[in-house]
Amino acid sequence: MTEPLPQSAIKERISTYLYFGSPYFAAVGILYLWGYWSTFDINILEYLNLTDILKSTAYPIASAFIFSIIGGVFTRVTLISNTQPLIQRDSKAGKFLRRSMPYIATLYFLGTFLLLMLASVWKWAALPTLLSFPIAVFIDNRGFLHKTIxxxxxxxxxLLLLTSLPLLAYGQGRLKAEGILVGETFQYVLSPIEGTEIVPTSTPLQRLRVLGHAGDFIFLFDPEKRAVVISGFKEPKALTIKQFKRTNPTEKIASKLAGETVAPAKAATIPVAKP
Known part of the structure; x- marks a missing residue:
């Protein structure tokens, strides 16, 4: 039976985790911002400080991390319930599996590489898991966290959680940006914006889409011109926006704009400039 750690050792261990955890989660947040804003060719770090980075990425990163933890807990419970391996090492199946392992590994890496080379951004729904697994195995073989866990x-x-979260954050940023680009789900502007024209009869798919805001700047996407509009506000101002979600995401944007169905949503008013 192992003896409990003294309180001083516990405090030292916690401080060590916090010391290395802070830059780790900051890097995860930056990866999310990079995945999202690089889609629109915007270096958002020019408009943000470290505090803004943490605030703007807290919700999406926390959501992804919570789902990862749920998956990790489920996996751990499954591993506990299966104390015996499904395939015995010395059985015929085990021997066949060991002989086939080089071929399986080759197919795994080849399939992951081909998926990585695909142009479609939706590959990031699967890539974080596929890429994190070999990285976690490599780190584990080097003895990382062996004494701690x-x-x-x-x-x-x-290890799977730690290695997948940065990739998952980048992928979530890319997928969210893609949803705005293709018109699957986004927030569009109802308020007038200086320097732009809003046609009252325009459909949600034709209106300016909100990308986000940083400091005294708000970033909008013009689907007609396929361009980004950056609007600055010298004085505090409110912006009225509304949520849009396509009821049939498989439809292409080239379909009829008239008659598009907007998912029920209430208009929201958000501040876009600091008081």
Whole structure:
């Protein structure tokens, strides 16, 4: 039976985790911003400081992290319930699997590489998991966290979470930006914007789409011109926006704009400039 750690050792370990955890989560946030804003060729870091980065990425990163933790806990519970391996090492199936492992690994890396080379952004729905697995195995073989987490199965789950979260954050940013570009789900502007013209009869798919705001700047996407509009506000001003979601995401944007169905949503008014 292992003896409990003294309180000083526990505090030291917690401080170590916080020391290395802070830059890790900051890097995860930057990756999310990079994945999202690079789609529109915008270097959002020019408009943000570190505090803004943490605030603007807290919700999407926390959402992705929570779902990852749920998946990790489910995996860990499954591993606990299956104390015996499904395939015995010395069985015929085990021997066949060991002989086939080089071929399986080759197909795995080849398939992941081909998926990475695809132009479609939707590949990021699967790439974080595919890329994080070999990275986690490599790190585990180097002895990382072996002393901190002696249990092999728990350590495997933790390493998968740590290696997949940065990739997942970048992928979530790319997927969210793609949803705005193709008109699947976005927020559009109802308020007049200086320097732009809003036609009262225009459909939601034709209106300016909100990309986000940083400081005294708001970033909008013009679907007609396929361009980004950056609007600055010298004085505090409110912006009225509304949520749009395509009821049939498989339809292409080239379909009829008239008669598009907007998912029920209430108009919201948000501040776009600091008081």
């Amino acid at each position: 002696p249990d092999e199965r728990t350590r495997t789950v933790v």
